[in-house]
Amino acid sequence: MCFKNLPIDFDAAGNASLRPGVANPYAYVETPAPTPIEEDQERMRQLVERNGSIRRVDFDPITRVAGALAFHTVVDLENREVLETASMATLFRGYEIILQGRDPRDAIFISSRACGVCGGVHATASALACEMCFGIHPPPMGVVARNLLLSVEYLYDHPIHLSLLAAPDFSEQAVRETNPEIWARAEQTRTRGRAVHGYEYMSELMTDLTPLTGKLYLEGLHYTRVAREAYVLIGGKYPHPQTVVPGGVSTTIDTSDLNEIMLRVAKYFDYGRKTVAIWNDICDFFYEVNPKYKDIGTRPANMIDPGQWDDPYAFDGTYANADAWGRRRWAPPGVTVDGELVTTSLQMLNAGVEEFVEHSFYEEWAGNGQGNENYKFPTDPAGNPLSPWHPWNKVTIPKPTGTNWKDKYSWSTAPRWDRLAMETGAYSRIWVAAQTGPQNYRESRFLHSTGNSMQIDLPKADLPNDPIEWRIPETWGAFERNRARAYCILFTAGIAYDNLLLAYDLLRKGGPDAKMSTPYKVPKDFRMGVGLWGAGRGYLTHHMTIDKGVIENYQILTPSTFTASPKDPFGNPGPYEEAVMATPLLENYEKPEDFKGIDVLRAIRSFDPCMPCTTHMHTGNGRTVSRDIVSCACGAEGNHAH
Amino acid sequence: MRVLVGGVGYRFLRDGALGVYMSDRLSARAGNGVEVEDLGYHPVGFTQNLQDRPVYDRIVLVAAIERGREPGTVKAYRWDHALPPVKEIQERVSEAVTGTISLDNLLIVTEAFGAFPDDVRVVEVEPADESWGEGFSPVVEEKLAEIEEAVWSLTKP
Numbered sequence: 001m002c003f004k005n006l007p008i009d010f011d012a013a014g015n016a017s018l019r020p021g022v023a024n025p026y027a028y029v030e031t032p033a034p035t036p037i038e039e040d041q042e043r044m045r046q047l048v049e050r051n052g053s054i055r056r057v058d059f060d061p062i063t064r065v066a067g068a069l070a071f072h073t074v075v076d077l078e079n080r081e082v083l084e085t086a087s088m089a090t091l092f093r094g095y096e097i098i099l100q101g102r103d104p105r106d107a108i109f110i111s112s113r114a115c116g117v118c119g120g121v122h123a124t125a126s127a128l129a130c131e132m133c134f135g136i137h138p139p140p141m142g143v144v145a146r147n148l149l150l151s152v153e154y155l156y157d158h159p160i161h162l163s164l165l166a167a168p169d170f171s172e173q174a175v176r177e178t179n180p181e182i183w184a185r186a187e188q189t190r191t192r193g194r195a196v197h198g199y200e201y202m203s204e205l206m207t208d209l210t211p212l213t214g215k216l217y218l219e220g221l222h223y224t225r226v227a228r229e230a231y232v233l234i235g236g237k238y239p240h241p242q243t244v245v246p247g248g249v250s251t252t253i254d255t256s257d258l259n260e261i262m263l264r265v266a267k268y269f270d271y272g273r274k275t276v277a278i279w280n281d282i283c284d285f286f287y288e289v290n291p292k293y294k295d296i297g298t299r300p301a302n303m304i305d306p307g308q309w310d311d312p313y314a315f316d317g318t319y320a321n322a323d324a325w326g327r328r329r330w331a332p333p334g335v336t337v338d339g340e341l342v343t344t345s346l347q348m349l350n351a352g353v354e355e356f357v358e359h360s361f362y363e364e365w366a367g368n369g370q371g372n373e374n375y376k377f378p379t380d381p382a383g384n385p386l387s388p389w390h391p392w393n394k395v396t397i398p399k400p401t402g403t404n405w406k407d408k409y410s411w412s413t414a415p416r417w418d419r420l421a422m423e424t425g426a427y428s429r430i431w432v433a434a435q436t437g438p439q440n441y442r443e444s445r446f447l448h449s450t451g452n453s454m455q456i457d458l459p460k461a462d463l464p465n466d467p468i469e470w471r472i473p474e475t476w477g478a479f480e481r482n483r484a485r486a487y488c489i490l491f492t493a494g495i496a497y498d499n500l501l502l503a504y505d506l507l508r509k510g511g512p513d514a515k516m517s518t519p520y521k522v523p524k525d526f527r528m529g530v531g532l533w534g535a536g537r538g539y540l541t542h543h544m545t546i547d548k549g550v551i552e553n554y555q556i557l558t559p560s561t562f563t564a565s566p567k568d569p570f571g572n573p574g575p576y577e578e579a580v581m582a583t584p585l586l587e588n589y590e591k592p593e594d595f596k597g598i599d600v601l602r603a604i605r606s607f608d609p610c611m612p613c614t615t616h617m618h619t620g621n622g623r624t625v626s627r628d629i630v631s632c633a634c635g636a637e638g639n640h641a642h
Numbered sequence: 643m644r645v646l647v648g649g650v651g652y653r654f655l656r657d658g659a660l661g662v663y664m665s666d667r668l669s670a671r672a673g674n675g676v677e678v679e680d681l682g683y684h685p686v687g688f689t690q691n692l693q694d695r696p697v698y699d700r701i702v703l704v705a706a707i708e709r710g711r712e713p714g715t716v717k718a719y720r721w722d723h724a725l726p727p728v729k730e731i732q733e734r735v736s737e738a739v740t741g742t743i744s745l746d747n748l749l750i751v752t753e754a755f756g757a758f759p760d761d762v763r764v765v766e767v768e769p770a771d772e773s774w775g776e777g778f779s780p781v782v783e784e785k786l787a788e789i790e791e792a793v794w795s796l797t798k799p
Contacts (some may be wrong), residue, residue: 094774115654117684117741162725162738168732212754224739225690239683239741253672400724 002343004283005419031571036405053077077577080585085577089412119239125542130246132529135316142248151496163220163380163570171209191279203221230264248517260598272489279486297478297579297603303428306532307333320438322346341435354389359566391543391555424538427484446494476604648681650705657769661705685751692757700761703746706769713770714781723761
């Protein structure tokens with residue numbers, strides 16, 4: 001069935017079990033990471049002999065990425081290729097430790113603080129984990145309110161990334177500095193989307209991408225305000241909502257609130273169309289200038305997304321029925337391998353996840369690859385096999401050491417699904433939804449899945465109501481990530497509008513379905529639960545076990561943990577590392593000193609990295625990990641404490 | 643006189659949580675024209691919130707911030723509204739919209755977008771310990787009452 005690497009078989013009814021006759025089925029033998037070039041004297045000599053343009057280039061920190069991400073590369077500037085990469089989350093996130101022993105409801109408010117932007121999704125994932133543990137679920141209106149809250153959070157998130165974080169790499173200033181020949185061509189190239197965005201020449205569009213002063217930059221900033229205004233109508237406060245509780249939301253919504261939200265969501269119909277037209281022009285222009293731009297940040301389309309936006313009449317909060325309610329989501333869960341959808345089962349998505357720490361500043365908790373057979377949860381609550389390295393079995397044991405590319409170099413773990421490196425983002429949810437197909441995608445007034453595209457048919461605003469369709473691209477890379485994210489503004493607006501209409505209907509009918517939350521008691525016996533709800537930038541899960549009314553173990557797995565991950569014990573790089581290795585250096589430089597690394601940065605930023613989940617520092621054993629650590633040749637000079 | 647007192651910082655970061663701890667403490671004393679707000683969120687959101695409200699006569703910010711001084715050092719001053727070069731402002735805005743919370747980030751971003759009143763006061767404290775957890779380092783713990791009064795005194799005309 002869906003697993004190629006994990007030792008899990010399926011019977012004729014589709015039930016999963018461990019492959020019989022394998023003594024220690026999850027055990028593995030670590031594949032040593034390649035020796036860093038700086039440590040491999042012979043290779044270094046050969047490279048330098050061949051050409052003198054081998055350079056170590058470290059991006060520390062990666063700017064326009066919140067939190068703490070540094071990136072190490074060795075590049076061959078003559079052959080215009082990247083020879084070595086290492087992605088480093090440079091700070092420790094300690095929420096798992098601070099949550100132990102607390103009331104499970106505290107997790108909603110504490111985990112929200114994991115990010116200064118996506119507090120709502122962390123709070124919601126916590127609430128979902130609580131609901132599974134408590135055996136409750138919200139009434140339909142509570143689910144719809146949650147759907148609205150999180151859809152407007154994404155309508156905040158996508159313009160931020162596109163306008164404020166990614167777009168500056170394609171602005172007049174950046175292009176003039178790195179590829180002046182492209183700027184000259186932009187001045188002569190007419191756009192295709194003028195009727196929608198109003199720009200006649202590419203150069204005019206690129207000028208308005210300029211940070212702080214460009215009209216498109218400022219417009220993106222404005223749309224963060226519009227979404228935030230809608231958000232506080234339900235959440236009370238942005239970004240840390242005050243109303244997310246187990247069993248729904250602790251506020252009331254009336255027609256006036258819905259009207260206020262509707263007014264704001266409708267503004268994204270035209271803004272989304274304009275953003276799509278802009279990114280279509282950016283992608284098409286660069287591809288025409290040089291088709292190799294398709295290879296910037298390319299890697300196999302291996303993606304994972306737990307989905308979000310529940311069906312108010314299907315969601316029951318249980319793990320037993322997770323496959324059924326998951327598939328009713330507006331963004332259904334799914335995993336793609338090489339671009340093909342291999343599962344839409346939330347249980348299989350969950351069962352296939354493992355976190356490895358061979359290259360991370362943590363102690364291994366399960367027998368150093370041998371998979372201690374006595375681990376706590378060999379199966380999930382539905383009886384599916386779980387790995388010793390599954391989040392429900394994970395124990396967070398920080399172990400700060402020196403940085404070495406061959407050994408340990410990141411505070412991010414290496415999450416894998418079926419032992420494959422997965423990327424995740426807004427694009428992964430539209431990809432999965434598109435591949436779900438017309439037979440299986442839920443009914444929606446505005447969204448239609450074709451099997452290889454997503455048709456978005458929103459009400460007309462001011463702009464012409466031309467058909468909008470996002471198609472799965474042939475080549476997956478940085479430009480396509482940005483393009484797909486632009487379509488996700490409209491995808492999300494459609495979901496918000498669907499849910500607004502449901503909310504009006506529920507208000508009109510009244511009765512128990514229109515209640516906002518469900519009463520509950522915190523159970524005193526042992527329970528396990530998981531909140532499966534993607535963040536604006538992709539995969540997010542909160543795994544929790546409780547006993548005697550308090551949290552026993554809590555594990556947060558974030559999108560950037562997947563994408564910023566270091567190498568795994570099987571020798572595979574993390575998504576950033578893999579994408580940058582595949583990136584051709586198309587920047588125009590005459591001397592090595594002129595190299596700015598714009599193509600590397602475009603590749604990394606296209607993932608929408610956001611590291612606030614790791615923005616807190618850890619001090620232990622007299623050593624402090626700080627954000628300015630990794631700009632020395634650690635590999636060449638040997639281990640050292642930060 | 644309308645005054646806003648804002649505590650800047652992350653919770654659960656020992657001394658780094660000083661600002662939000664102070665906003666929790668001082669909220670009990672709010673009233674008579676003094677509002678108190680937990681500014682444990684990103685500065686672009688704060689900027690937009692300020693722009694939606696009537697202009698304050700004064701804003702008082704309190705935060706722990708590492709500047710290489712003796713831990714526990716308390717410094718109160720009137721901010722001079724000076725901004726760094728444009729490139730740094732851009733980086734600060736990018737950090738802000740992706741969730742970074744810090745006193746300097748908030749001052750620069752809010753000023754860059756013109757949301758501050760003329761009168762901005764700051765009480766900043768040199769932290770000794772910004773590791774994960776609750777509570778404060780002994781050196782900051784013993785100054786909490788002094789810091790609270792330093793902030794509150796700045797709400798007076």
